[in-house]
Amino acid sequence: MEIQQQGINKNLVLIGLIIGMFFSALEQTIVGTAMPTIIAELNGFKIFAWVTTAYMITSTTIVPIVGKLSDLYGRRGLYLLGTIIFIIGSGFCASATSMEQLVWYRGLQGIGGGMIMPLSQTIIGDIFTAEQRAKWQGVFGALFGLSSVIGPFLGGLIVDHISWHWIFLINVPTGLLSALLIFFGLKHESTAKKSKISIDYLGILTLIPAIVLLLLGLTFGGDKFEWASTTTFLIFGGAILFTILFILIERRAEEPILDLSFFKNRVFATTNTLGFLLGLGMFGAIMFVPMFMQGVLGVTPTQAGSTMTPMMIAMIAASVLGGRLLLKFSFRSVLTAGMLIAAAGFYLMSTMGPDSSEIIAYAYMVVLGFGMGLVMPTLMIAIQNEFPKSQLGAVTSTSTFFRSIGGTVGITILNTVMNSTLESKIINASDTEKNPYLAKALDALSDKTDSLFGLLVNPDLLKMPDELKIPLIETIQKVWSDSFSTVFLTGLIFIAAGILIALLVGSGKIRRDQENKSENVNPETSGSN
Secondary structure (H helix, E strand, O other): OEEEOOOOOHHHHHHHHHHHHHHHHHHHHHHHHHHHHHHHHHOOHHHOHHHHHHHHHHHHHHHHHHHHHHHHHOHHHHHHHHHHHHHHHHHHHHOOOOHHHHHHHHHHHHHHHHHHHHHHHHHHHHHOOHHHHHHHHHHHHHHHHHHHHHHHHHHHHHHHHOOOOHHHHOHHHHHHHHHHHHHHHOOOOOEEEOOOOOOOHHHHHHHHHHHHHHHHHHHHEOOOEOOOOHHHHHHHHHHHHHHHHHHHHHOOOOOOOOOHHHHHOHHHHHHHHHHHHHHHHHHHHHOOHHHHHHHOOOOOHHHHHOOOHHHHHHHHHHHHHHHHHOOOOOHHHHHHHHHHHHHHHHHHHHOOOOOOOHHHHHHHHHHHHHHHHHHHHHHHHHHHHHOOHHHHHHHHHHHHHHHHHHHHHHHHHHHHHHHHHHHHHHHHHHHHOOOHHHHHHHHHHOOOHHHHHHHHHOHHHOOOOHHHHHHHHHHHHHHHHHHHHHHHHHHHHHHHHHHHHHOOOOOOOOOOOOOOOOOOOOOOOOOOO
16 A cells, blocks of 8 residues: 655645634534524424434534545545535525424534544644644644634624524535635645455444434433333444444454554554543533533523633633643643643532632633643544554544544433432432421422522522522522532543543654654554553
């Protein structure tokens, strides 16, 4: 196998990738702001959750498939195809006249978005040296944080002053611009020349239902159906069955979608495990922060929508700084430092209560965001440093995939922890309450944990005298705060496990002034000791 490297207009490619990745990342945060308006217009409250779920399922499922295909056929064509699908899906979303249509169109849009994300990072790995890669992967990691910061604000601005349709239509001109820049800038990409290409169709046909069933079970378990139900057993049983079939197929496939031998590489195995654990703790826990700020600390809904801004700004700064640090320190050093800082942030967040100030909360979020910002781009750089360019698509997409799955699992686990903790603490508060009227009210709320946040935000929903309402709200506030602390302490367990994994990454560093020039690098034997 031979790698042919020809001239590439890196400036055009970079601008195209930045535009494409930013707007596809933005799409994951901007839609939530517009949902109340969309629901009101399309009359689709019963299935509105599927607008997000459809995008998540398709974008996650396509990641490992497109990564492997890009190794076989090249990045340029698949990136352009992903952008076109994203543009078409966005146009359809803007024209939706019912919630059912919007759900289907979001699924189509997710396929395109799921192709753009990993291919952007893979192309960066293709066209830059290891040292340059550290800088640009940090910048691209910062784009995710930036999209989270401005997404809700931009969404609100568009809905209030233009129309919710433009939340999707904005992707059409930007997508076309990104596609044109990549088309001309990556005209002579590096490609692996093989006499015969074998596509792992059986691997694809077993991987897709495995991921879809897993995500469906995690998303709707405990909500649409009980955890201990026949539906749950069938869904997760099916996911396990297809996963086993997928593994068996991959062990014999000539060009497997996921080469299991990659896991014999220490860096690959440890960084993907670390990415999964980071997803478990990070995505699962931070979803509760705006609710804590509004329900416990009493900030306004507008302020609650921007409470993640300090953390995301810290992530952006740390992502850029982390790329610089990797030029001097080992992957293990930067990853361990990042996980230790993230662990400190999780612990500090768990100490917050009704008496905490907003300034303290923001300061703790900055600590948490800084730790995560050091880790996220480093994971990608470490993996890309270990493998030849002909395998970058597969290994890069696998890293993205594990972090995404970790986030989905984390949201499910910590949401369950939150609900069960709320219920048990309400029961305890009811049992120890001396006022019989308050005890009865708390007991009535013990199986209505979904109503507690609404009561915190709008106490007037309680039709009772102030002498009873005020202590009841204070009790609910204390219960919610304690449950929030439990969630972050649970997340801290995942992060602590991640610290141990980070120490196992090895002493590898960025290979200065050298690349994986030979296609004879063996993933089974490579890896830092």
